[in-house]
Amino acid sequence: MEKSRKTFVDAIDKMIAAASSMHPDELLFSYNGILYPAAVCSREVFQALESFEARSDDVILAGYPKSGTNWLSQILTDLIAISQKKTPGRESSVNAEDVQEFPYLEVGDAEKYERMMKLPSPRFMVTHLRPENLPKSIFKNKVKILLLIRNPKDVAASFYHFSNGLATLPSYETWDDFFTDFMTKKMAWGCYFEYLSEWNKYADQENIMTVTYEEVKENPALAVKNIATFFGIPLTEEQLQLVVERCSFQSMKKNSEKTHGTFGNIIFRKGCVSDWKNLFLEDHNQKMDKAFEEHIAGTKLGKKLKYDLYCKA
Template sequence: MEGGREPSVWSKRQESCKMPLQGEKVSPEDWLFSYKGVLYPAKVTSPETFEALKSFEARSDDMILAGYPKSGTNWLGQILRELESTDAKYTEEEMKERINEENKLKTFPRLEFGDPGIYERMKKLPSRRIIVTHLPPHLLPPSILQSKAKVLLLVRNPKDTAVSYYHFYNNMPVLPSFASWDEYFPAFMNGKVTWGSYFDHLVEWNKYIDHERIMMISYEELKEDQVLGMKRIAAFFGFSLCEEDFARIAEKTTFQAMKAKSKETHGNFGDILFQKGVVGSWRDLFSKAQNEEMDQKFEECLGGTKLAAKMKYDVYCKA
């Protein structure tokens, strides 16, 4: 699927997410709100939207991409769109229709973003819908896990996720900044960031790891062998693609290729959303004590779990 939706969506979003004027006082509640004990950015969603989300009606052919912020959902979302549209063989007219309907939503494509009326408007989206969310299972609308919709769960090693989220926090106009990495680190560890604790997120998804309609893939395995990862995803969703399709999509959706086009697809937020895209950048910021603290936390929360084994924590997160 070619870019065509994001520019207008992002340009609208940028108008409503401008930084406060210099000297203008901004209180914490202007930036964030709490819903069920977890913080969210007030510029892009609201408690009323979360309440409306409960009534969202999933379709049996919906494709749900779930992942904590900065775990690679922008990248994998584009890969999934390319796989789906290649399998569907949309005509140019059908493609235009899909893009037009998505543009009418007037919000960045995350399930929990927008005004409370967003879910009524989403009913007009043509199937197959690709729905991206940062939410854990207990906050997803019941219809998703009760329907035959399939969920692709993306995970990323928590140290790189923490570092990427730190840069995102300090660059994204809809979020308050942290004065330093050392100020941010305890907030991340204690879930005092938007979307809450990454550890809680992983613990909850681990309960669904054997669910027949949920497949887990890691950011790191996609970086190691993108074509192999895409073949796994295609098999899960029942897509039929040839070797040439996989090669073409892999070339088109490398992190570098997407970053190069990010101004076109995501406006001024492109550089914020696509930073380095490398594995292991956590080594630049973590102190010895912080390393040990996260190793211990991960072991306490996820040690011995299937999800931990699939994430290869010892490979990617040991100093």
């Protein structure tokens, strides 16, 4: 198994084991007014993260939980491999001597940022954080960020199943209970509508490219091509097809045990659009439609989400 993949799986197993011994009330903690999973993040990590020095050639993927970050991570790591003249998926595409870190910027121990200074460029990072909680150096050094957003009803539906399948998050007896927490800012990583509102302030910056889960699903080849162009990675037709093939839901689910361990079954559940229709009732629709209208409709990100197309019953 690739060393980087083993690091990833081992880190997840460790977090799940830590959470399993916690009381349900201890699973989340608050930092600067936002809740985070205690087995995954810590105050010490957030404090150390503030002074993290980003490089201008870092590659960052930003997305709220359950927006498709594991999916887009696959695409970006494959594109980075291609940019380094390596073939995605081959054992030889990873230098076993490289020091590897868990890719989520806010996850791990406080010393990880020191170790990351030794990582070769380009460093790939993923984050669920809002922009105001990211290190200032990311924006100062104009690091390129791929911002991934997804229609809020599918985010909620996916987050509900995810919470009930993963020990690091509180579980819910009913969808109603979860929906209430989702709409009243009691979720890990904070309120999704506030997340969208905050990122919307940065959406016009030239070093930020926004993609939606739905558009990648609709035309993966075009999405991969556009992402590669944004990061300045030339692709042959053959390379493009290889990335598209490897990032299909079927392919990722099939390889999930190798890539994500037992966590794979929880992450790769359905990978579809409009699964929210299996959970939302009229009351839920009305509440979320109203919240969307108040927080994000009319903004650049709000328009990009095509709410009427994907979220109207």
